[in-house]
Amino acid sequence: MSTRELVVLGTASQVPTRLRNQNGYLLRWDGEGLLFDPGEGTQRQMLRAGVAATDITRICITHFHGDHSLGLPGVIQRLSLDAVAHPVHAHFPASGAHYFERMRHATAFYERADLREHPIAGDGPIAGGKFALEARRLSHPVEAFGYRLTEPGGRTMLPGKLEEHGITGPDVGRLQREGNLDGVKLTDVSTPRPGQRFAFVMDTRLCDAVYALAEHADTLVIEATFLAEDTKLASDFGHLTAQQAARVAAESGVRQLVLTHFSQRYPDPARFLEEAKAEFEGEIVVAEDLERVQVPKRRSSPAGRAAP
Numbered sequence: 001m002s003t004r005e006l007v008v009l010g011t012a013s014q015v016p017t018r019l020r021n022q023n024g025y026l027l028r029w030d031g032e033g034l035l036f037d038p039g040e041g042t043q044r045q046m047l048r049a050g051v052a053a054t055d056i057t058r059i060c061i062t063h064f065h066g067d068h069s070l071g072l073p074g075v076i077q078r079l080s081l082d083a084v085a086h087p088v089h090a091h092f093p094a095s096g097a098h099y100f101e102r103m104r105h106a107t108a109f110y111e112r113a114d115l116r117e118h119p120i121a122g123d124g125p126i127a128g129g130k131f132a133l134e135a136r137r138l139s140h141p142v143e144a145f146g147y148r149l150t151e152p153g154g155r156t157m158l159p160g161k162l163e164e165h166g167i168t169g170p171d172v173g174r175l176q177r178e179g180n181l182d183g184v185k186l187t188d189v190s191t192p193r194p195g196q197r198f199a200f201v202m203d204t205r206l207c208d209a210v211y212a213l214a215e216h217a218d219t220l221v222i223e224a225t226f227l228a229e230d231t232k233l234a235s236d237f238g239h240l241t242a243q244q245a246a247r248v249a250a251e252s253g254v255r256q257l258v259l260t261h262f263s264q265r266y267p268d269p270a271r272f273l274e275e276a277k278a279e280f281e282g283e284i285v286v287a288e289d290l291e292r293v294q295v296p297k298r299r300s301s302p303a304g305r306a307a308p
Contacts, residue, residue, distance in 0.1 A: 003028050003030065004027075004028065004029055004196070004294070004295040005293060006026070006027050006221065006258065006293040006295070007025070007026040007028065007292055008024075008260070008287045008288065008290065008292070008293065009023075009026060009038075009042055009046060009049060009051070009290070010022045010023045010042065010289055011023070011262060012039075012261075012262065013067060013223070013225045013262060013264070014067050014263070014264070015264065016039075016040065020262065021039070021040075021041045021289050022041055022066075022070070023036075023038070023039040023068050023202070023260075024038045024042040024045055024071060025037065026046070026056070027149070027198060027200075028055070029131065032058065032130070033051075033055040033056045033057050033058070034056075034057070034058045034149070035058065035059045035075065036061075036062070036147070036200050037062055037068040037069065037202060038068075038071030038072055039066070039068055039069070039071050040070040040071055042074065043075055043078055045290070048290055049290050049292075052082070053079050053081075053084055054082060054086075056088055057086060057087075057088060058088065058089045058090070058091065058133075059088065059089070059090045059091070059092075060091045060092075060147050061090070061091065061092035061093070061100070062093075062138070062200070063093060063142050063144035063145070063203060064093065064096035064099040064100075065142065068202060069099070069103065070103075072103040073103050073104075073106040073107065076103070076113070076115060077107075080109060080111050080113040083113075084113050084114075086114070087114040088113060088115050088116070090115055090117050090118060091120055091126055091127070091133075092117075092118075092119060092120065094121045095142075095143045096142075100119075120145055123135065123136045123137055130151075131152070131195075132149070132150045132152070133149050133150075134148050135148075136213055138201070138202075138204035138205075138207060138210065139204050139238060140203045141237070144202065144203055146200060146202065146204065146210070146213045147199070147200045147213070148197065148199045148200075148217070149197065149198040150195060151195030151196045151197070152195050153192060153193060153194050153195045154193045154195070155186060155190040155191065156192075157172065157176070157189060157190050158189055158190055161188065161189035161190070162189050164189075165184045167184065193298060194299050196296075196298055197216060197218050197219075198217060198218065198221075198295065199213040199214050199217040199221065199222075200213075201213055202222075202261060203238055204223070204238060204240065205234075205235055205238050205239070206244055206248075210222075210240075211248060211251070211252055214248050214249065214252035214254055216252065216254070217253075217254045217255070218254075218296050219254075219255070219258060219295050219296065220248075220249055220256070220257055220258065221258040221287075222240065222248065222258070222260070223240050224241065224242035224259040224261065224262065224276070225237075225239040225240065225261050225262065225263050226239055226242075227241055227243070227272070228242070228243040228275055231244075241275070242272040243275050245259060246259075246280040247280070249280045249282065250279055250281070254280075254282060255282055255296050256282065256285065256293075256296050257276065257280055257283065257285065258285045258287055259272050259276060260287040269286050269288075270286075272286050283296070
């Protein structure tokens with residue numbers, strides 16, 4: 001059975017607080033584990049959340065500010081300490097490759113994990129396979145990229161239609177592979193099954209890339225560092241407000257909005273929810289450390305019509 005959930009390891013911006021660790025998010029996607037922006041303290045948060053180093057198959061860094069990357073040395077060394085047997089792919093802005101190199105070898109240790117570096121130089125696909133992973137450049141004082149995971153669409157077989165055409169057993173698989181079986185088309189006995197989409201948008205001002213990443217996302221994890229009362233401050237420092245994040249979700253057809261990366265200046269998280277509700281009618285999660293957020297089930301599509 002597939003597992004698709006976001007494990008929230010930290011939700012603070014810039015510095016940790018008494019209740020919030022610095023950033024860190026693990027997306028469990030079937031057999032993969034994508035670790036996004038491990039800030040300071042991520043290794044301990046993984047332990048508290050029941051996340052093992054062996055769960056990690058990819059590390060995705062949006063940019064090289066400390067609250068998004070200072071957990072790298074501990075995580076990287078843990079991969080070797082725990083003898084993670086599978087390759088772990090690391091994606092990060094190419095302009096910060098020297099930072100990644102320094103953190104990868106910050107102290108002496110016996111490196112035996114297979115960590116494969118994939119610097120990102122521009123917009124576009126960065127990985128394929130069971131899903132497509134792409135990156136888009138955001139608007140922040142240092143080079144930053146957001147990430148988008150897209151599952152390929154498929155089709156859901158209709159038992160009644162299969163029975164009507166007398167198709168059973170191995171012939172079902174053959175029809176799925178070949179698209180036609182003795183005059184019966186795959187479209188005659190199935191409906192479109194849209195693939196799921198997950199977007200991860202951290203430190204940025206509003207820009208076209210934010211909307212491109214968010215478009216029709218089932219889950220959008222997005223920074224909401226400031227509230228609307230500090231919109232100018234957000235823009236000056238390259239950040240979003242909860243209001244802006246919620247408007248992006250509303251205008252982009254997002255189903256589940258996960259707000260995170262909160263400034264310590266706001267002690268009451270309820271204000272972020274209140275501000276977002278005024279703009280977005282879908283599901284809103286004001287992320288808390290160690291929370292598990294389930295990715296919504298696939299969108300349903302009318303027979304014969306593909307989802308957007």
